[in-house]
Amino acid sequence: TTLTASIAGFDFDNVLLNAAGVYCQTASELDQILEASGAGSLVTKSATPAERDGNAGIRFAEMPLGSINSMGLPNLGLDYYLDYTITHQDEKPLFLSIAGLTKADNLAMLRDVQASDFNGLVELNLSCPNVPGKPQTAYDFDTTREILTEVFSFYTKPLGVKLPPYFDIAHFDMIAEILNDFPLAFVNTINSIGNGLVVDPETDTVVIAPKGGFGGLGGEIVKPTALANVRALRQRLRPEIKIIGTGGVTNGRDVYDHILCGADLVSVGTSLYFEGPAIFERLNNELIAVMAEKGYNHLEEFRGQLQTLA
Numbered sequence: 001t002t003l004t005a006s007i008a009g010f011d012f013d014n015v016l017l018n019a020a021g022v023y024c025q026t027a028s029e030l031d032q033i034l035e036a037s038g039a040g041s042l043v044t045k046s047a048t049p050a051e052r053d054g055n056a057g058i059r060f061a062e063m064p065l066g067s068i069n070s071m072g073l074p075n076l077g078l079d080y081y082l083d084y085t086i087t088h089q090d091e092k093p094l095f096l097s098i099a100g101l102t103k104a105d106n107l108a109m110l111r112d113v114q115a116s117d118f119n120g121l122v123e124l125n126l127s128c129p130n131v132p133g134k135p136q137t138a139y140d141f142d143t144t145r146e147i148l149t150e151v152f153s154f155y156t157k158p159l160g161v162k163l164p165p166y167f168d169i170a171h172f173d174m175i176a177e178i179l180n181d182f183p184l185a186f187v188n189t190i191n192s193i194g195n196g197l198v199v200d201p202e203t204d205t206v207v208i209a210p211k212g213g214f215g216g217l218g219g220e221i222v223k224p225t226a227l228a229n230v231r232a233l234r235q236r237l238r239p240e241i242k243i244i245g246t247g248g249v250t251n252g253r254d255v256y257d258h259i260l261c262g263a264d265l266v267s268v269g270t271s272l273y274f275e276g277p278a279i280f281e282r283l284n285n286e287l288i289a290v291m292a293e294k295g296y297n298h299l300e301e302f303r304g305q306l307q308t309l310a
């Protein structure tokens with residue numbers, strides 16, 4: 001059984017990696033993913049130009065069937081993650097995530113990356129839901145087209161975008177029409193479902209402090225939305241634009257379902273947070289077991305082959 005995939009000429013010896021934001025804030029966490037059996041790659045915490053503390057107070061909570069977070073983009077700054085990925089990029093293909101709070105910040109960071117010795121893949125995060133006063137960029141179609149136009153006027157290394165979930169067929173059509181106009185290596189879908197609200201039954205309060213308790217949802221609860229976004233974008237995007245499926249992965253069947261809907265790589269957030277990097281070996285073993293049940297030896301045999309009903 002082979003679990004290989006490739007994006008922009010990079011070959012991955014298996015399809016799993018962390019979701020940006022989870023287990024990827026420090027070199028110590030990143031090393032644990034890099035060395036984890038079953039992890040084919042890693043992505044760094046979305047970076048801003050300078051280090052950020054992020055939102056104050058309790059900003060992550062577990063809830064039935066998942067998690068809610070409003071971290072507020074805490075990170076150690078672009079140079080920290082650039083140093084890490086340049087140091088380790090010969091060991092595995094690596095993803096560097098950036099999430100500027102302004103278009104100017106994103107362009108400045110990409111100019112730095114373009115000029116650097118980093119030769120991996122950049123994940124441009126257009127979907128952070130948790131910076132007070134900042135909308136999720138990729139819900140603004142004109143701004144998304146504008147940013148990508150400026151990015152690709154100078155950036156020539158492999159680059160993809162991290163998208164928020166869409167919930168309207170017309171929006172799948174609209175974002176795909178934009179993305180198909182650019183030489184993207186991949187899209188990663190989905191980011192957390194923005195601005196959910198969870199109530200603590202004991203205290204009758206919200207469970208996280210920032211933004212009055214509104215935060216991004218992850219985990220099992222988002223799987224149907226995640227699969228819908230993977231499927232809809234696979235059906236609409238040019239085949240050269242690969243897909244990283246994210247959202248709702250707790251077991252090998254979930255990984256299989258993402259691939260069946262069209263994913264080339266699959267990233268794990270909430271479950272990784274709770275289980276740690278040992279999850280990757282478990283998920284790979286469970287994926288192989290599902291494939292064996294179905295008589296598949298390679299991912300290509302079933303990737304994107306979800307059937308509809310007559």
Ligand SMILES: C=Cc1c(C(=O)O)[nH]c(=O)[nH]c1=O
Pocket residue numbers: 021046069070071072073074099125127128129130131191192216
């Ligand atoms: C980069 C900020 C993000 C954050 C955050 O740092 O609050 N949380 C998410 O669920 N998704 C993000 O994209």
